[in-house]
Amino acid sequence: MELILAAGDCNAEDEIICVPERVNELFENPFLGGVNRTMLLTALVAVIVIGLLYFGIVRHKKRLVPSKFGAAIEALVTFVRDEIAIGIIGPQHGLRYFPWLLSIFLFVLVSNLFEITPFINFPVSSRMWAVPALLSILTWFIFVISGFKEQGFTYLKDIAWPPGVPIALKPLVGIIELVSTFLVRPFSLAVRLFANLVAGHVMLTLLLVSGWVFISGAGGLAKVPIGLGWLVVGIAIYAFEIIVAILQAYIFTLLSAVYVQTAVHPEH
């Protein structure tokens, strides 16, 4: 916060772009005995998710009349179960993967929404190794292990030596399928979430900070309308980022379910 506000102190006439000297301090500087901001916020996300599920589902079951909060959480959980777990993976295997899908959906949703939470304004999922890479590696392990468990060695054979392809093309298609299944899938899953959140975060920071600098910085009243313009655009992007945060959580969960589905059901 101090570093961002320090951008307002720079000499606007000499240097157009102000770069704080130590940008990484914002994320990586340990302040509580080795705990930095990213770790603290990740733990906060976990606490919020557990709290939502505890007060929304566990405590809620004991009430006779459902409260509004409990009904909302229940709608969210039912959506993940019916639309994603059962809808994509299928009624036979869907419920087994439902806890994992619900966990990543709520975790990614809350950490995305931190981007637009006032006074936090920092999506944990824009730190590559904190959320996106970790979750996509876990998803990779889950779909590979469940593929071997359901289909045995045929799973690997069907990918590397695909049936129903002309014999001359089999080596080529096999290599492409191997790379796309085992390398491109986890990579693109992680990069999609990471890049969307980084882009949104950078856009919001640029627009709102330049609005603030233009309005309150040195240089007279003539540039205040420009700052107001930046602020209006920034607030419009703020509304857009709410949609992006929810959509990216949905897409991350949906793609995990699709990957598990292709591993569990052999192609016909």
Place this chain on the structure above:
Amino acid sequence: MEALLAVQVVVAELTGDIGGSLALVGYGLAAIGPGVGIGIVAGNAVQAMARQPEAAGMVRTTMFLGIAFTEALALIGFVLFFLA
């Protein structure tokens, strides 16, 4: 000889100016294909929903999947822009 020198100076000035922003051009190029692709996916999904409204839920899920796969290319370009 003087003309050649002048051309060299101009080229040096130009490349000197372009150098830092070449990554930006790369990101712009990477965004063209996915832009067209997302337009095709979303447009055809709207058409499908209009023709068969009862299949709208299924079409919407598939549309999000298609958009997510198409978008990945532009996002990789965006990440490489930061790495470059």
